[in-house]
Amino acid sequence: MATKGGAMEGVGFRQMVPLLLVQFSQAVQVMMLFPLLVFMVEFYGVAGDDPKLLGTYTGVLASMFPLSMFITSFFWGWLSDRIGRKPVTLIGGLSIGIGSVLLGFTTDYYMALTIRIVTGLFNNITSMLKCMISEMSGKHLAKGMAYFSVAWTTGTLIGPSLAGILAMPCQQYGHRFPTCEHEDAFLNRFPFFLSFFFFGVFTLCSAIYAALVVPETLKNKKPLGLNKGLRRVLTFRSSAGALRGADGSSPKRTYEDVKYEHLEDPKGKEGLELTEVMSGNGNGNGMDNGHRYEEGREVSDEDEDQGLLSSSAKSAGANEESWFRNRDVQLACFLYGMVALFYVAFEELFPLFGSARVENGGLSLASKDVGIFMSIGGGFTIPYSLLLFPRLVKAKGTLWLVKFGSITCMVLAVFTPFMRLLATQVDHPDEDNQINRSGLGDMSPLLWVVMTVHAILIHVTGTNCFASIIIVVNMASPKAHFGAVNSYGQALASLMRVIGPGSVGLLWTLCGRIKGSTMLQVSLPFVFCGLTALAMFVLALVAPKHLDSRT
Template identity: 25%
Template sequence: MAPNRGASALLKGKDAFPTRQMAILAICRICEPIAFMSIFPYAYFMIEKFGVASSPAQISMYVGMVTSAFAFAEGISGAFWGRLSDRVGRKKVLLGGLFGTGLSMLLLGFAQNFQMALLARALGGLLNGNIGVLQTTVAELVTVEKHQPRAYSIMPFVWCLGTIIGSSLGGLLADPASHFSLFKGTVFETYPYLLPNVMCTGVVAIGLTVGLLFLEETHEEKKFDQDRGLEMGQWILNKVWRGQTDYTPLSDKDGSLDERNPMLDDHRSPNYQSTTSSPTLCSSRSSLAEPPPFSLDAVREPAPTLREAFTPQVCLNIAGYGILAFHTISLEQLLPILMSREEAPGNQQLPFKFIGGFHFSSETIGIILAVQGALQMFAQLVIFPWISNRLGSLRTFWLTIASYPFLYLVAPYLALLPPHLRIPGIVMLLLWKVTAQSLSYPSLAIMLANAAPSKKVLGTLNGAAASSASICRGFGPTVSGALDTVGSGMGVSGLAWWTCAGIAAIGWIPGCFMMEERKRPGFRGVEEDEEVGLGGPLADSDSDSGSVITLTPEETGQAVLSKQDI
């Protein structure tokens, strides 16, 4: 008997990449790096205008406090927001985080003293737990193993793009009254840093609106709840494209959010009707909040406890996040210092006691950092998926953490190169840096998602990982900056770099004990795509209910769903 083509099409559609929802998620994601990075071009001048510092050295210290306040506050609240997303759903927490980001940007724009600026940045971190929740949403959207590298490369790419846009907005729009007569005598002269923050808040508002109207819930239980925002978004689309009258979710028909058979969710497939020969499947639901009567969610196991959720593999992954975040954020601070520092004098005491830098101008440094952003976007979209598909997430991660210490050991010696080799030297360093970063973070994210004992605690685990990374990002610039100051006083400009090499080498310890969990609950691998015959499994087994859906033929050529309890 010929295989059922409708079932084949459904299973094929289920394996497609969820392009539309990933695009909507990317629009929500790009708002945050734009808002976060816009402060960096004018932070020094803002602190100087506050008059809180008595010397240029103190200005740098206060700038570090303002920029680190966000990371510390985010580290404190990240686990809470992740846990909350496991209870109330991903979408509500994501939208709340965007709202908190916009509010903090407005407060920063109206800040006229250091305390207000510090409070605004800290508030932004406290109200924003979106890093971990976004990773959770991606993990729930992408349920086919072969799509993971592609999916997990998109969010870092969006972050890189947002940092470029945010830095440009902050540099161009700060203190507009000093550059454009149009703004003289306006509120933007009284509050010189309000304009870039208003623009960034506008971008956040756009992302908040798009998310409210078009982002679908991915939580396995909350996605059945009625979503007024999504209904309003569909109504707007129906008005724009009048030919579309039925409710059609924005998730791709060939890339459903559901881990189970899409035929089971009748509110997502309104044209599907069970046959009359199966009266038990013919009952209808009164609302979207009521799961289908034959849904596999009818029998649910409770979420794992915190002790059960934080398995050894999960803990190793979270430790890896913290160590990686510490030395990579230190690298982001030390690299501009190396490029700015005066050239090395002639009397050096090699191999360890030497001091010097590239002595590049600020314009040259700006161009180099812009090139770095472009290189990282390319590495994120092209190099990472290619390598990860061939080596797997664990081997890709091993490759990067093995190379990091050598990068830090070599970097300070580049200042000793002759002038005609300095640009090639820094380009080599940047290529090494962006490739390592583009490979390491997405690999960790994939391994954490696959190591989760249940989808019900994905938000909690990603929130804990985000907290670990944020706290270490807060300490990294402070510690590396202090070590660089001490090393410069001793005539050893490589002290901070070599300390980072030692910390990166410590990252080998958890990495050596990590294992690649390729089958998280509800996850579908490539091998499950191969058989679509009648009477064979149509969808993967549901780990929560312990049931398998099978497809059996009827004389009419249609399919009837039957449930076999194991």
């Protein structure tokens, strides 16, 4: 049931399902590329046989999408505050869906790069979904964010694995796979077609389905509805005859005149009822027989209309300038950026640490084995998000969860390098006697337990921090600029996702050249992560209490 403010009494799960499908597809589109990047660059042949160039071209292709999103995120948020959330979401869904299908037919590196740039420029889906779910959830915002987190986590778990299964089928499954009979076969010429086409079509269908089923959540872009509109028209007459003209006649205003009318408090609070404004109640001046007086001067209808328009224009202009200078908005958005920086840095570092040989300070695990532990942690967050997170928000509040999560992140970052003390190097030479990695079966039971608990904690803490900070950003945002503020926060997070991987990768390389203790070499990059978590804690500590939420 819709409330007076447009929010829903409880989370409207039936209407939220299409949005969660879009969020799932967005997570898939963001994450599915990572296990394919190296193979794509090799297939394009742009790097030749130089492994250093391979890493460079792979990194550039990976970073173009978030960089493009950073450039245009604010614009799409600003636009959504004017034309609504649904059109911007549909544009993003169509662009990334079509771009994904085109990637399946791409055989050139620079064409792939162009497609990723263009799709990033037109994509602001995550910000729009945060706005729509927040506006739909009402007082059940924590539950809405829990659904949001589950959809993203599920996409990040399923997307990369399924993309890897569908990619390069002729190389993986041989000529038994259809259309792999000869070298010029379709799937030999376009080895990544199945992965990108399947998820591209799914993304397109999800975006179109959401556009057809989900109502517009931006309040002043929604029609009032026939019954509500007629009631407001009928209540224009107050008991004092407030809206009657001097001759006793009623103003010539119809339902169509007020169908899309929305009078909003400049402070960003609930919209004022038309009956409250028109009756003159509450302002001490009132109206009598169609006349209103201000400081002894009679105000005509024409003067009033022009005054309202002028006041509205001035208020809108002031709000446009003021929200960006708002301390709460900046603090909340920078806190969001710090959370994104910590997790993108940690997710970049942990595979490097896990795959490094024991004598070099790592755990000497294969990349796929590191991925297993990351999947265990991600899988645990699904029931946690649904069952525990909303209860914790209600009991402790979002700022408490961010502060506690920051401390947990600091402890985990500092503790991670010490896991190498539990690792043992067991060599399993490959055919060329070059690559030696321990298998999961070679790990000690204690290291198994430690890595499993570590993975669960880092993912659960991520759910607490990300879902809570989204709510904090919403609490800081003026309603009239909800889309712009959320997109500003998303832009900062995207910028951190561009800066983070390259920075910690470079730091890892530089620390590896330090002579002396391998523990020192490995620990310094994780100290950087710990300092980022400390910055998260400080920002959450100084955040004012009115940004906290327990709903």
